[in-house]
Amino acid sequence: MNKKIWLPLMAAMAFAVVLIPAPLSAAAGGPYDSFSMFLARAGYFVSADSAYTDVYNNGLVYGAELRIGGKKFAFWAEGTTRSETGSLTYTLEKTDLSVVSFEGGLLYRVLPGTLSPYLGAGLGYFMFQEKSEPMGVAKQNKIGFCLVGGASWLVGKGFAVDIKLKYGLCKMKPADLDIEVGGFTAGLGIGFRF
Amino acid sequence: MTKTKRSLIVCSLLLFVSGVLAAAELRLLFPRGGEILRMGTTVKISWEDGGDEGEAQIVLYKEGRYYADIGRAPAGAGVYTWRVPQGMPPAGDYTVRVRRGRAVDESDLNFFILPGAPGREEPIASPGHAYIPPLSDDLVMERFRDETGAEIMKVRLAGKPPAGFHAPEAVVTASAVLLKNVPAYRWSFGCSPTAAAMIAAYYDTHGYPNMYTGPTDSGYMPIDNSVWGTVVINGNTQDQTPLSATRMGLDGRTTRGHVDDYWIEYNSLDPDPFITNGWPQHESDDCVGDFMGSNQSSYGACDGGTLFQIYLDGSRMIPYNEREGAFGFREFMRYRGYPVTQCFTQFLKGYNGNSQGFTFDEYMDHINAGFPVMIHVGGHTMVGYGYDASTQTVYLHDTWDYADHQMTWDGTYAGMEMWGVTVLNLVPAPKRNLTITTTTGGTTDPAPGTHAYYISERAKVKSVPDPTYIFDGWTGCVTGTADPVAIQMENDESVEAHFRRILAPSASGQKIVNKSFSQVEYINIISWENNPANAGLDITAYRLYVMEGDSISYQLEFGANIGEYTHRKAGAAPRTYRITAVTKSGREGVAVEVTI
Numbered sequence: 072m073n074k075k076i077w078l079p080l081m082a083a084m085a086f087a088v089v090l091i092p093a094p095l096s097a098a099a100g101g102p103y104d105s106f107s108m109f110l111a112r113a114g115y116f117v118s119a120d121s122a123y124t125d126v127y128n129n130g131l132v133y134g135a136e137l138r139i140g141g142k143k144f145a146f147w148a149e150g151t152t153r154s155e156t157g158s159l160t161y162t163l164e165k166t167d168l169s170v171v172s173f174e175g176g177l178l179y180r181v182l183p184g185t186l187s188p189y190l191g192a193g194l195g196y197f198m199f200q201e202k203s204e205p206m207g208v209a210k211q212n213k214i215g216f217c218l219v220g221g222a223s224w225l226v227g228k229g230f231a232v233d234i235k236l237k238y239g240l241c242k243m244k245p246a247d248l249d250i251e252v253g254g255f256t257a258g259l260g261i262g263f264r265f
Numbered sequence: 266m267t268k269t270k271r272s273l274i275v276c277s278l279l280l281f282v283s284g285v286l287a288a289a290e291l292r293l294l295f296p297r298g299g300e301i302l303r304m305g306t307t308v309k310i311s312w313e314d315g316g317d318e319g320e321a322q323i324v325l326y327k328e329g330r331y332y333a334d335i336g337r338a339p340a341g342a343g344v345y346t347w348r349v350p351q352g353m354p355p356a357g358d359y360t361v362r363v364r365r366g367r368a369v370d371e372s373d374l375n376f377f378i379l380p381g382a383p384g385r386e387e388p389i390a391s392p393g394h395a396y397i398p399p400l401s402d403d404l405v406m407e408r409f410r411d412e413t414g415a416e417i418m419k420v421r422l423a424g425k426p427p428a429g430f431h432a433p434e435a436v437v438t439a440s441a442v443l444l445k446n447v448p449a450y451r452w453s454f455g456c457s458p459t460a461a462a463m464i465a466a467y468y469d470t471h472g473y474p475n476m477y478t479g480p481t482d483s484g485y486m487p488i489d490n491s492v493w494g495t496v497v498i499n500g501n502t503q504d505q506t507p508l509s510a511t512r513m514g515l516d517g518r519t520t521r522g523h524v525d526d527y528w529i530e531y532n533s534l535d536p537d538p539f540i541t542n543g544w545p546q547h548e549s550d551d552c553v554g555d556f557m558g559s560n561q562s563s564y565g566a567c568d569g570g571t572l573f574q575i576y577l578d579g580s581r582m583i584p585y586n587e588r589e590g591a592f593g594f595r596e597f598m599r600y601r602g603y604p605v606t607q608c609f610t611q612f613l614k615g616y617n618g619n620s621q622g623f624t625f626d627e628y629m630d631h632i633n634a635g636f637p638v639m640i641h642v643g644g645h646t647m648v649g650y651g652y653d654a655s656t657q658t659v660y661l662h663d664t665w666d667y668a669d670h671q672m673t674w675d676g677t678y679a680g681m682e683m684w685g686v687t688v689l690n691l692v693p694a695p696k697r698n699l700t701i702t703t704t705t706g707g708t709t710d711p712a713p714g715t716h717a718y719y720i721s722e723r724a725k726v727k728s729v730p731d732p733t734y735i736f737d738g739w740t741g742c743v744t745g746t747a748d749p750v751a752i753q754m755e756n757d758e759s760v761e762a763h764f765r766r767i768l769a770p771s772a773s774g775q776k777i778v779n780k781s782f783s784q785v786e787y788i789n790i791i792s793w794e795n796n797p798a799n800a801g802l803d804i805t806a807y808r809l810y811v812m813e814g815d816s817i818s819y820q821l822e823f824g825a826n827i828g829e830y831t832h833r834k835a836g837a838a839p840r841t842y843r844i845t846a847v848t849k850s851g852r853e854g855v856a857v858e859v860t861i
Contacts, residue, residue, distance in 0.1 A: 126782045161779035161788065168782060199783070205833060206784040246784040 103184055106140035107265050108223070108231045114258025116153055119240065120251035127157035127168055132256055136233075142183050147191060147219075148175035151256075159203060166203035170252055172196060174217050174239065188222040197241040197252050206246075215241025215253055225264060233260035290315035291368035296361055298374025301682065303398055304351045310335065311344045312363045312370065321365040323347070328358045340365055355379045397616040397675055397684055404644045406565060406572060416577040419589070423570035424456040424645020424681070425531060426665045432679055435660055435671035442629070443651030446470065447637055449662040449669070450490040454503060454510035454528060457571035457639070457646040458554030459664040461594050462486075462509035464637045464648055464689070465553055468603070471635070472694025472719020475601045477508055478551070479516045485723065489667045499530045510560070511552040523552045527560040533568040537561060550600065557593030564588045573610050573641070575685060579619030581609040590639075590646075591687045598691060607690040610641075613675050616684050623686050625657050625674040636690045642672075643681025659683075694719045697754040701726060706734035706764030710749075718754040725749045728762045735802060735852040737765040767854025768796045770807060772844050774861035776835070789835035789861040793828050793844045799854070806847040810856070811840070822847065835861070 112134040118124060134151030154169040176193015195217050200210040221235030239253035292313040302308055310323055323335040323345050338345045359378050362371035400420060407419040437443065448466040453459045466486030469476035477486045481493075486508060493505040493515060507515055511522030526539040526546055539546050540562070549555035558564040559571040566572055573590040575582045584592030595608040614622035629652050631638050640649045640661055647670075651660035657674040672678040696717040703713050707730035718724045727749035728736035738746045741760035752758055772793040779786040793807060805825050810817045811832065821830065832840075843856040 120782075122780075123782055126780065157782070159779050159781055159786075161777050166781045201781055201783050203781055203784070205779075206781055206786055209781075209783045244783075248780070248783050248785060250783050 101142070101183075102228070103187065103225050104142040105264060106138060106142070106145040106178070106180055106183075106187065106189075106223070108138050108233075108262050109265070110136040110138070110231065110233055110260030110262035112136055112149070112151070112233075112235075112258050112260040114151075114235075114237075114256045116254055116256045118251070118254040119238075120254070122248070122250065123254075125160055126166060127155040129254075130155055132258070134258075136260060136262075138178065140178060140180070143180055145178040145180070145189075146175070147178050147193070149173070159205070162205070164203060164205055166201065166206075168199075168201045170200075171198045172239065172241075174237075176217070176219075178219070184225075186222055186224050189220070191219040193217055193219070195239050195241060195253075197239075197243070199243060199245055199250075199252050201245065209246035211243045211245035213241055213243045213252075215239055217253070229263050229265070231260075231262055231264050233262070234258070235260065291321075291363060291365055291370050293361065293363050293370040293372060296372055296376045298360070298372045298376050301377040301379055301398055301677075302349050302359075304349050304353055304355075304378060304380050307346060307348045309344050309346050310361055310363070314341055314343050314365060314368070316365055316368060317341050319366050321345075321363050324362045324364070326360045326362060326371070327354070327356065329360070332359070335361065349378060353378050397613055397682060399617045400643075400684060408577070415580070417574050417582070418577050419572055419574050420644075421566065421570045421572050422457055422590070422641065422644050422646050423532065423567055424643065424664075425452060425569055426663075426679070430679070431666055431668075432663055432670050435669040437651075437660065437669065438653050438656075438658070440655055441651055441653045441658070441660060442632060443660055444632060444635065444637060446488065447648065447650040447662065448486060448488045448490075449667040450506050450509070450664065451504040451666060452664045453490060453506040454524060455554060455559040455569050455571055456664045457573075457590050458509035458557055458559040459506065460639050460646045460648045460662075461553045461557060461590075461597070462506050463662055463664075464639070465508055465597070465601075467637055467650075468691065471722055472696070473601070473603050473691060474721035475603070479507055481516055491667075496524075498524070498528060501530060507551070508553060510554045511547070521547050523547070523554050523560070527562075527568070529568055531569045534562060537563065553594060553597045555593075556597040556600070557590045558588040559590075559593075561588075571646070573685075573687065575610045575612060577612075577617070577619075579612045579614060579616060579622035581611045581623075583609045591689070594687065594689050598689065604692045605689060606692055607688060610685060610687045612685045613683060615675060623688075625652075625654075628652065628659070628674070628686065629654060631688055631690065634690065635693075636688070639687035639689075640672075640678075640683060641685040641687065642678045642683045645679075645681055646687075647678070649686075696720070698757045699724050699726075699752060699754060700757075700759040701762070702759070703762045704764050706766060707731050707736065707762065709762050720754060722754050724752045724754050724758075726752065726760060726762070728764070730764050730852060733853065733855045734764040734766050735848055735850065735854075737763040739763070765802065767802060767804075767846050767848060767852060768798045769855040769857035770794055770796050770844055770846055772842075772857045772859045774842065774859045776861050786833065787835050787837050789832040789840060789842075791830045791832065791842050791844070791859055791861065793857070795825070796846065799846055802846075803849040804846045805849045808845045808847050808853060810843040810845075812843065817843075 114132045116132045117129045132151045132153040136149040138145050138147045150173050152171045157166050172195050174195035176191055178189045178191035181188045195215045197215050198212045202208045217239035219237045223231055223233040225231055235258050237256045241252045294311040317340050319340050321338045325332045325335050335347050336345055357377040358375045360372040404420045406421050410416050448463050450459050450463050465476045469486040478484050490506040495502050495504050510524050512524035513521050527537045557571050560568045571590045591610045595605050598605050611623040614624050638649045640647045647661045647663045649659045649661045658671050660671050663670050675683050698715050700715045701709050701713045710727045730736050742758040743750050770793040774791040777788040779788050807823045810820045839860050841860045843858050845856045846854040
C-alpha cells in the first residue's frame with residue numbers, strides 16, 4: 072500500500088491511543104465516557120455512479136474498524152473490501168471488480184451515553200481493480216473522502232453494537248472511462264469496547 | 266609529409282603498376298577449366314607470354330593448394346608438353362598456374378584428371394579447342410572400315426543408373442527453348458529403346474498418331490510410363506513401356522513379345538529365350554526395341570544394350586542395312602508409315618580431336634525444327650528436347666526418372682562424357698487450325714487467335730480468367746466446363762471461352778459500444794448477403810479484408826452459410842472493410858466496401 076496514506080493514518084492512531092484517552096475517557100470517569108472500541112463490520116453498498124449498475128449490482132461490503140476516543144471526540148480508522156462479478160454491457164461477458172478502501176477521520180459524539188449517536192468525516196484510500204477476459208485489467212489507487220453518521224449502543228462494560236451510514240467519494244480514471252468509486256454504505260458493526 | 270615518406274609512396278606505386286603490367290603480359294590458354302585430362306596421355310599446357318626474360322614455371326594445384334611442379338619453360342615459349350602422370354588421385358579439382366617473374370595466370374575453373382584408357386595413347390589436345398576423349402574400350406565392340414576405307418566404330422550402350430540414383434532436376438531459364446510435352450519414361454529394357462520410345466511417343470501426339478495404336482489412352486502415348494507399372498523378372502523389377510519393349514500380358518498383348526523373346530537379365534549375353542526354348546520369334550511391328558536390335562543376342566547386344574555404328578572421323582553415319590540403333594529407329598518409323606528425311610549417328614565435334622562432328626548449333630536447329638535428339642553419354646542414351654543457347658545447356662530426359670534434367674553441351678552427365686547424337690527427322694506432318702476466341706473477362710492459354718496443330722494432335726486450351734471473373738464454359742467444337750479442355754484436331758476447329766463476373770455481396774455494418782465499469786470496447790459488426798446475380802456460380806465462401814489506411818491488414822474467410830463478422834476491439838475511429846464472394850474454384854469476385 073501507498074506509504075503516503077498509511078503513515079498519517081498510523082500516526083493518527085498512535086496519537087489517539089497514547090494521548091486522547093486520558094483527557095477524553097479515563098479522566099472523565101463515567102461508565103460510557105470511553106468511545107474506544109474494535110468493531111467487525113458488514114454493510115450494503117450503493118454506488119454513487121449510475122454507470123456502475125449497468126455492469127454490477129450494488130452489494131455487500133465487509134470490514135473492520137478501530138475507534139479510539141472519549142466523551143466527545145474519537146478517532147476512527149476502518150478498512151473495507153467489496154467485490155462484485157458483473158457482465159459487460161453488450162457481450163454480457165463476465166467482469167470482476169474489487170475495491171479495497173482504508174478510511175479514517177474524526178468522530179463527534181452528539182450525545183454521550185448508552186446510545187451514543189455521532190457524526191464524522193475523514194479521508195479514504197481507495198484501491199480499485201477491474202478485470203475481464205476481453206478487456207484485460209484496469210486498476211488505480213486514489214485518495215477520496217467520506218462522511219459518516221451513526222449510533223453506538225454501548226452494552227454493559229465491554230460490548231458495543233454500532234450502526235453507521237457512510238458516504239464516500241473518490242473519482243478516478245483507471246482505464247477508458249471516468250468513474251466514481253465511492254457511494255453510500257449502510258453498515259452494522261459488532262465489537263468490544265476498551 | 267617528409268621526403269622519405271613521399272619516396273616510399275612513389276616506389277610502392279611504381280611496384281604496383283609494374284606488377285599489374287607484368288601480370289597482364291601472361292595469359293593461360295589451356296587448361297582453362299572444365300577439361301578432362303587422362304593419365305598417361307600428353308597434353309600441351311599453353312599460354313600467351315609477352316615477356317622475354319627469365320623462364321615460366323608451371324605448377325599443378327589441387328583444391329586450390331600446391332600439388333606438384335609440372336615443369337619450366339623459357340620465356341616466350343608459350344607451351345609446355347606435359348605427360349599426365351599415372352597414379353594421380355582422379356578428381357575434378359585441379360588447376361594449373363603459370364608464373365614468370367611477377368606475371369602469373371591460372372585456370373579459371375577446375376579441370377579433371379582421370380584414369381586413361383589402358384594401352385591407348387591419346388592425341389594432344391589443341392589450345393582453344395574442346396577435346397572429347399575417346400570412349401572407353403569396354404563400350405567399343407568392333408572397329409572396321411567401310412568400302413571407302415573410313416573407319417567405323419560399333420559401340421554398345423546399356424546405361425542403367427545405380428539403384429536410387431537421381432540426377433539434379435533442371436533449372437529452366439527464361440531464355441530456354443523447349444519442345445513441349447516430350448514424354449519422360451523410366452528405363453524400360455534398355456536406355457536406347459526407352460529414349461527412342463520417348464521420341465516416338467512425342468511424335469505420336471504431334472502429328473504422327475500411328476506410332477502407338479495400343480489400347481491405353483485411346484491410342485495416345487502417355488506423358489510418362491507409370492500407367493504400365495513394373496514387372497519382376499528373375500528377381501529384378503523393371504518399368505515397362507510397350508513401345509520400347511512389348512511383353513505378353515502388357516497393354517492387352519496376348520502373344521509373346523520383345524521381353525518374352527529377348528530378355529534374361531541386365532547385361533546378360535546368353536542366347537535369347539526364344540533361341541534356347543526353340544519357340545518362334547514374335548513378329549516385329551509395334552516395338553521400337555525390336556527394330557533397334559536391343560537386347561538381342563543374335564546381334565551381339567547384351568540385355569539392356571543396343572549397338573550403334575558411328576564414323577570415327579566425326580562424319581555422319583547414315584545407317585545402312587545393318588541391325589543397330591539408328592537403323593532400327595529409322596526402320597520402325599518407316600514401318601509405322603512415316604517417311605524419314607534424316608537419320609544418322611554422329612560424334613560431337615571435338616571427339617578424339619575430330620573437326621567435322623555434330624555441333625551445338627546443329628542440335629539447336631533440330632530442336633527448332635521440332636525433332637528431339639538422342640544424346641549419347643558414356644554408355645548411355647538420353648533424349649534432348651531443349652536448349653539454352655546462352656549457356657550451351659541441353660535440357661533432357663535421362664530415362665531414369667520422370668523429371669527434367671540438364672547438362673552442358675559436350676560436358677558430362679552423371680559422370681559420363683557426352684560424345685555423340687542420333688538424329689531422326691520425319692517428313693513434316695500436316696496441320697489443322699484451331700481458332701480460339703473469348704468473351705469479356707479473360708483470355709486463354711494458348712492466347713486467343715489461330716493456332717496450328719498436327720492432325721490427331723490433342724490441342725489443350727486452358728481458360729485464364731481476369732481478376733473478379735470466372736470461367737463459365739466452352740462453346741464451339743467443345744462444350745462444358747472442363748478446363749483445360751483437350752480438342753482432338755482432325756479438322757479445322759473453333760472454340761470460345763466464356764467468362765462471367767463474380768459480383769459483390771450486399772453488405773452493411775454497425776459500431777457497438779461494449780463497456781465494463783471502467784473500460785470500453787468498440788465492436789464493429791459487418792453483415793453481408795449473397796448477390797442474387799451470382800446464382801449458379803457456386804459461391805462457397807466470403808472473404809473479408811480489414812483495411813489499415815491504404816493497405817489490407819488481414820483477411821478472413823467465411824463459409825457461404827455465414828453472413829456476419831464481429832470485429833472486437835475495432836476502435837472508435839471509422840474503419841473500412843471489403844467483402845468478396847469466392848467460388849468453389851477459388852476465384853474471387855468484386856469487393857464491396859463498408860465503412861463503420
